[in-house]
Structures are given as C-alpha cells and as structure tokens.
Amino acid sequence: MGFLSQLSIMPLLFVAMVFCQHEDYDFEDEYDPEPDEQPSLFHINPSVDYEVSHFSGPLRCAKECFCLTAFPLSMYCDHRKLKMIPAIPIHIQQLYLQYNNIEAVSSQSFANVTILREINLSHNKINSYMIDYGVFAKLGNLVQLHLQHNELEEFPFPLPNSLEQLLLGFNKISRLPANALQGLVNVTMLDLCNNNLDDSDFKGKQLSNMKNLMQINLCNNRLQNMPPDLPSSLMYLSLENNSISYIPENYFNKLPNITALRLSNNNLQEVPYKVFNLSNLVELNLGHNKLKQTFYIPRSLQHLYIEDNDIEIVNITLMCPFIDPVNTNQLTYIRMDQNKLTAPISTYAFFCFPHIRIIYYGEQKGTVSQSTQLRTPVFQRFLTPDEYEEARNEHEVEYEHEEDVVEREEDYIYLH
Numbered sequence: 001m002g003f004l005s006q007l008s009i010m011p012l013l014f015v016a017m018v019f020c021q022h023e024d025y026d027f028e029d030e031y032d033p034e035p036d037e038q039p040s041l042f043h044i045n046p047s048v049d050y051e052v053s054h055f056s057g058p059l060r061c062a063k064e065c066f067c068l069t070a071f072p073l074s075m076y077c078d079h080r081k082l083k084m085i086p087a088i089p090i091h092i093q094q095l096y097l098q099y100n101n102i103e104a105v106s107s108q109s110f111a112n113v114t115i116l117r118e119i120n121l122s123h124n125k126i127n128s129y130m131i132d133y134g135v136f137a138k139l140g141n142l143v144q145l146h147l148q149h150n151e152l153e154e155f156p157f158p159l160p161n162s163l164e165q166l167l168l169g170f171n172k173i174s175r176l177p178a179n180a181l182q183g184l185v186n187v188t189m190l191d192l193c194n195n196n197l198d199d200s201d202f203k204g205k206q207l208s209n210m211k212n213l214m215q216i217n218l219c220n221n222r223l224q225n226m227p228p229d230l231p232s233s234l235m236y237l238s239l240e241n242n243s244i245s246y247i248p249e250n251y252f253n254k255l256p257n258i259t260a261l262r263l264s265n266n267n268l269q270e271v272p273y274k275v276f277n278l279s280n281l282v283e284l285n286l287g288h289n290k291l292k293q294t295f296y297i298p299r300s301l302q303h304l305y306i307e308d309n310d311i312e313i314v315n316i317t318l319m320c321p322f323i324d325p326v327n328t329n330q331l332t333y334i335r336m337d338q339n340k341l342t343a344p345i346s347t348y349a350f351f352c353f354p355h356i357r358i359i360y361y362g363e364q365k366g367t368v369s370q371s372t373q374l375r376t377p378v379f380q381r382f383l384t385p386d387e388y389e390e391a392r393n394e395h396e397v398e399y400e401h402e403e404d405v406v407e408r409e410e411d412y413i414y415l416h
C-alpha cells in the first residue's frame with residue numbers, strides 16, 4: 001500500500017519539479033518504499049556505542065551489526081566495510097546490508113531465515129556467479145530485494161514469487177534468463193535502469209505475466225525498440241537514455257493505465273499522431289530526441305517536455321483539434337527550449353489549454369541569429385476558471401480589443 005499512496009502524491013512532485021525546471025530526478029527517491037513496517041530512517045551515529053543496544057546477546061543480533069529493542073525484527077549492518085554476510089538470527093525480517101564490501105551471497109547465510117521480508121544489499125560488490133543458485137528463491141516471504149549498485153552481469157534467478165519490489169539498477173546486467181520473470185506475479189516495481197540490456201533480452205520474456213507491475217524502469221540501457229508485451233497494469237514507464245527510434249502506432253493500446261512516460265534522450269524522429277491518446281497520461285517526457293512535429297495531446301496530460309528536439313512550428317491545431325468546454329485539457333506546463341521555433345505560439349493555445357501556467361521557451365537552437373533572441377524566456381499565465389470563462393466569452397465577441405489581452409500578448413515570445 002505504501003507504493004500506492006506514494007503514487008497519489010505524484011502530481012505534487014510533478015509540480016515541484018516543474019518549478020525547479022530540471023528533469024533528471026531519481027525514481028529511487030520518488031519510489032523509496034515507505035518505512036511502514038519498520039523504520040529504516042534513522043542514521044547510524046559512529047560515536048554511539050551500539051553494543052549497548054544488543055538487548056539479549058549474540059543470538060538476537062550479529063556482533064557486526066546492531067539491533068534495537070524498539071524494532072526487534074530488524075538488523076542493521078550497513079556501512080560497516082563487511083566482506084561477508086553476518087550470521088542472521090532466525091527472527092529477523094528486515095536485513096540492512098547496504099554500503100559494504102560483500103562479494104558473495106551463500107545459501108548457508110540464509111538457511112534458517114525464511115521469514116525475511118526485506119533485504120537491502122545495495123552498494124556492495126556482488127557478482128552474479130557469487131550468488132548461490134536459488135538462495136533467494138527459498139525466501140518465501142521476501143517482498144523487497146535491493147541489489148542496486150553491485151556488479152551483477154545476469155538477472156538474479158530464480159527469485160521468490162512473493163517479491164513486490166526488485167531493485168537492480170546500476171549493475172552490468174546483460175542477460176535475462178528465459179524464465180527469469182516467470183511467476184513474479186506480485187512485483188509492482190522493477191528497476192533495471194543503468195544496465196546493459198538490449199532488445200534481445202526482452203524477446204519472448206512474457207513481461208505481461210507480471211500482472212501487478214505498476215512501474216518498470218529501463219533507463220540507461222541499450223534498447224532500440226519499445227519493450228514488448230508489457231502488462232496492462234503498468235502506470236509508470238521509464239525508458240530514458242536508450243536508442244529507441246520508433247513507437248508502434250498501437251503500442252499503448254494494451255496499456256490504458258499509463259500515467260507517466262519518460263522517453264527523453266532517445267532517437268525519436270517522429271511518433272504516430274495519436275499514439276499518446278491515453279486517458280490517464282499525466283506526464284510525458286520526450287525531451288532530447290529529434291522530433292520535428294507535435295502530436296495529439298490527451299486531455300489528462302499535465303506536463304509535457306519536448307525540449308531539445310527539431311520542432312520548427314508548434315501546431316496547436318494538431319495538438320488540440322477541437323475544444324471541449326466540459327472536459328477541458330489539463331495541460332499546465334510545456335517545456336520547449338532548444339528547438340527550432342521561429343514563430344510565436346498561436347493564442348488558440350490558451351483556449352485549448354485553459355490551465356496552462358508556464359510555457360518554457362528558453363533559447364532556440366539552429367540558425368537563429370542574435371536579432372531573433374526571444375524577448376521573454378518564460379511565459380507565465382495565471383487565470384482562474386472564472387477568468388478563463390470571461391476570456392473565452394470576450395474572445396467570441398471582441399477579443400482583439402481587450403486591454404488585458406494586449407498585455408498578455410506582451411508576454412509572448414516574439415521573433416523579429
């Protein structure tokens with residue numbers, strides 16, 4: 001449930017992000033599991049003698065680690081330069097081993113601890129061939145496994161079907177065994193960013209069997225195509241920094257719940273006109289591609305990033321072919337700096353997108369000379385729904401002569 005409640009605050013994060021105007025934030029930060037069962041929030045203070053915290057001798061806590069009376073099911077062994085996994089008392093459910101020098105995961109370490117629910121082995125030196133076969137699969141209660149920032153070359157296989165969050169970012173994974181994902185029906189979040197995966201790793205892998213998958217992160221890999229066969233539960237798809245040049249027209253037909261789509265830093269030159277017509281899409285990031293044209297904007301979309309593309313004209317009629325006054329477009333933010341725009345956006349934009357707050361133009365690239373410097377880098381507009389209605393009505397009558405309209409036009413981006 002922690003994950004779901006975090007999703008519900010996504011719009012807030014988006015807003016914060018819009019105003020920061022930087023985009024490469026970390027999914028891990030956003031989706032860090034909430035410490036709803038046991039706190040993992042406190043910091044280890046090296047000046048404190050945690051030996052005192054050992055409340056009932058070594059059987060209750062490994063000597064290299066510390067345990068707290070208040071959280072008897074957790075064992076904290078992070079940041080200790082450990083080379084081996086310490087002995088794990090059988091009652092432990094949360095095991096924190098991040099930031100050590102652990103190279104191997106032996107089945108002996110986990111022999112008697114089948115009630116483990118969470119293992120954090122991130123930031124260690126684990127190689128795929130140093131993980132005993134089936135060591136994790138035996139942990140039938142494991143829901144979270146953190147293995148990011150290690151030296152894995154292969155997807156760890158097999159894994160227990162109980163898993164819900166699997167973090168494998170920042171490894172060197174280039175192999176996904178044929179049945180690696182089979183049975184992982186409870187996984188909601190799979191992070192594989194920053195690995196060496198290519199299209200062949202996903203052929204015939206039946207990602208669609210992961211029926212609860214809400215988020216998949218595949219950024220910074222070597223994909224040239226959109227991953228096939230994603231499950232229809234998916235809400236959050238991250239594909240930044242790959243080499244994708246093409247999106248099939250009906251690619252999202254089976255993904256109605258997509259809420260955020262990140263495809264920045266790919267090789268897209270064009271996209272099918274209606275490909276993003278998804279009724280739940282809120283964030284769309286297509287920055288740093290080679291797009292020449294805009295496309296249909298779905299009603300739900302709030303944030304659009306199309307900076308650093310080759311767009312010469314923002315054709316609002318294409319983005320918004322008709323206005324539905326009852327179900328207005330939700331777009332509030334467009335970032336479109338580093339394109340090849342030479343003309344101001346049509347005023348029609350503000351009727352199509354009545355909630356628009358910021359159109360970020362920044363600088364345009366290409367043959368633009370000094371004299372065509374943009375007058376205002378950021379266009380901002382704040383209209384209440386009532387003001388919008390008023391403006392709309394005025395537009396129908398005598399829009400051209402309205403004083404505030406003239407003022408607003410001052411804020412436009414003119415090229416001379």
Ligand SMILES: *[C@@H]1O[C@H](CO)[C@@H](O)[C@H](O)[C@H]1NC(C)=O
Nearest residue numbers: 087088107108109110111112
């Ligand atoms: C696991 O339990 C068995 C039987 O109780 C015991 O012999 C063995 O030493 C234990 N292994 C570990 C690693 O604690």
Ligand SMILES: *[C@@H]1O[C@H](CO)[C@@H](O)[C@H](O)[C@H]1NC(C)=O
Nearest residue numbers: 033040096098120122123146
């Ligand atoms: C696991 O370790 C990572 C560091 O890689 C840390 O950011 C995260 O909070 C830890 N997770 C838990 C649940 O302790």
Ligand SMILES: *[C@@H]1O[C@H](CO)[C@@H](O)[C@H](O)[C@H]1NC(C)=O
Nearest residue numbers: 140160161162163183185186
């Ligand atoms: C998947 O999650 C459901 C609901 O939490 C649980 O009942 C079921 O046992 C889990 N499946 C596995 C294979 O652990």
Ligand SMILES: *[C@@H]1O[C@H](CO)[C@@H](O)[C@H](O)[C@H]1NC(C)=O
Nearest residue numbers: 211231232233234254256257
């Ligand atoms: C899409 O989301 C809705 C609402 O959260 C949910 O009820 C539905 O099951 C989801 N669809 C799929 C295919 O998972």
Ligand SMILES: *[C@@H]1O[C@H](CO)[C@@H](O)[C@H](O)[C@H]1NC(C)=O
Nearest residue numbers: 023024025219220240241265
């Ligand atoms: C994408 O790759 C570039 C260069 O390799 C890197 O600077 C940037 O941080 C990456 N972006 C993301 C979101 O990982």
Ligand SMILES: *[C@@H]1O[C@H](CO)[C@@H](O)[C@H](O)[C@H]1NC(C)=O
Nearest residue numbers: 274276277278279296298321
């Ligand atoms: C977008 O999809 C909706 C259904 O979800 C449909 O009613 C609408 O006509 C589509 N818009 C376009 C421009 O195809």
Ligand SMILES: *[C@@H]1O[C@H](CO)[C@@H](O)[C@H](O)[C@H]1NC(C)=O
Nearest residue numbers: 313314315316317318319321
């Ligand atoms: C915008 O697109 C529409 C529909 O394709 C087209 O009729 C119109 O000429 C375009 N406008 C500009 C300024 O290119």
